[in-house]
Amino acid sequence: MATVQLSNICKSYGDKKTVHDINLTIEDREFMVMVGPSGCGKSTTLRMIAGLEDITTGQLLIDGKDVTDAPPQKRDIAMVFQSYALYPHMTAYRNMAFGLMKTTRLSKAEIDTRIREAAEILSITDLLNRRPKELSGGERQRVAIGRALVRKPKVFLFDEPLSNLDAKLRNRMRAELKRLHQELDLTVIYVTHDQIEAMTLGTRVAMLSQGALQQVGAPMDIYMHPTNTFVATFIGSPEMALIPCRAENGKVGHAFFTNSLSIGNNLPADVMVGLRPEEVTLSSTGMARARVERVELIGAEALVEVAFGPDRMVVKCPVLGAPSVGDEVGLDFDLDRLRLFNGRTGQAINAEA
Numbered sequence: 001m002a003t004v005q006l007s008n009i010c011k012s013y014g015d016k017k018t019v020h021d022i023n024l025t026i027e028d029r030e031f032m033v034m035v036g037p038s039g040c041g042k043s044t045t046l047r048m049i050a051g052l053e054d055i056t057t058g059q060l061l062i063d064g065k066d067v068t069d070a071p072p073q074k075r076d077i078a079m080v081f082q083s084y085a086l087y088p089h090m091t092a093y094r095n096m097a098f099g100l101m102k103t104t105r106l107s108k109a110e111i112d113t114r115i116r117e118a119a120e121i122l123s124i125t126d127l128l129n130r131r132p133k134e135l136s137g138g139e140r141q142r143v144a145i146g147r148a149l150v151r152k153p154k155v156f157l158f159d160e161p162l163s164n165l166d167a168k169l170r171n172r173m174r175a176e177l178k179r180l181h182q183e184l185d186l187t188v189i190y191v192t193h194d195q196i197e198a199m200t201l202g203t204r205v206a207m208l209s210q211g212a213l214q215q216v217g218a219p220m221d222i223y224m225h226p227t228n229t230f231v232a233t234f235i236g237s238p239e240m241a242l243i244p245c246r247a248e249n250g251k252v253g254h255a256f257f258t259n260s261l262s263i264g265n266n267l268p269a270d271v272m273v274g275l276r277p278e279e280v281t282l283s284s285t286g287m288a289r290a291r292v293e294r295v296e297l298i299g300a301e302a303l304v305e306v307a308f309g310p311d312r313m314v315v316k317c318p319v320l321g322a323p324s325v326g327d328e329v330g331l332d333f334d335l336d337r338l339r340l341f342n343g344r345t346g347q348a349i350n351a352e353a
């Protein structure tokens with residue numbers, strides 16, 4: 001297995017810069033998830049790592065070796081695509097064997113052993129003689145993963161491999177990918193627009209927006225300490241509420257706060273208070289007053305959308321005792337967990353108490 005190092009990687013199409021100065025090191029046996037909205041440059045970055053796309057400027061090292069200009073076959077990586085990209089006229093077995101026959105000097109028997117091993121791991125032994133059209137979406141995806149596994153590459157690249165599967169199958173494949181990573185000690189770079197996939201699969205998550213890296217860290221670290229409002233609202237569902245407030249003399253005020261909150265010194269005048277749905281509790285008194293606009297029952301919990309003045313937020317509470325639309329409620333929040341962002345730049349503020 002291997003490390004992958006991206007140093008100041010940029011990509012331009014004509015004079016349009018698509019990927020900006022990415023610096024990122026993927027450690028040996030790490031499951032790195034690159035996550036961001038559609039069009040933010042995830043596939044472009046992955047394709048540059050694979051060698052399917054030229055690197056405009058910057059340097060790419062795999063296992064310490066400069067492969068910036070190396071062709072794909074010299075990089076010892078395997079990529080799994082959203083579209084599976086299987087050969088339609090070949091059986092699953094042949095799809096898995098084909099690349100090995102082309103690019104290695106393995107004997108037929110060695111190739112067969114590898115395919116049987118991978119098929120066993122992926123529970124597709126019984127499907128090896130079928131063609132792609134005789135397989136379900138999930139089975140095709142397994143064959144595509146199998147084709148990558150048999151090559152025993154240094155690094156596995158996945159580009160939204162689960163996006164074409166239904167929700168139930170996606171959950172199952174997600175668990176299976178996690179197991180594969182753990183059992184086989186793979187180094188994985190995995191691209192998705194789905195923040196749940198990022199949170200559940202990644203040993204670390206790299207968050208991208210408009211071609212630029214926003215934050216890199218362990219999933220819970222990013223969840224708890226987002227570096228800016230973009231990351232704050234992208235990760236987590238329902239999303240974090242951002243409430244514009246005025247700060248003065250270390251206190252943060254809002255017309256609907258019962259008292260202004262003593263938070264810290266050296267705050268800019270315009271700040272945003274960031275609160276996640278599970279960090280706010282409803283109470284009869286409360287630190288702020290709000291009106292219930294919408295109530296959604298989602299099993300044991302209710303999502304209660306409340307408005308205070310022009311601002312809204314979603315609060316999670318137990319279904320039992322959930323308020324009704326139109327109720328006036330109080331809101332309490334944990335001042336220790338409250339996040340502050342610069343109202344102008346959106347950057348997180350570490351207030352000094």
Ligand SMILES: Nc1ncnc2c1ncn2[C@@H]1O[C@H](COP(=O)(O)OP(=O)(O)O)[C@@H](O)[C@H]1O
Pocket residue numbers: 013018036037038039040041042043044045
């Ligand atoms: N071959 C290309 N020529 C010009 N622009 C491209 C090309 N490929 C991708 N882009 C643009 O680069 C941006 C990033 O695309 P992409 O990496 O596919 O995003 P993502 O995978 O995050 O959805 C998009 O604006 C896309 O239109």
Ligand SMILES: [Mg+2]
Pocket residue numbers: 042043044
């Ligand atoms: Mg893409």
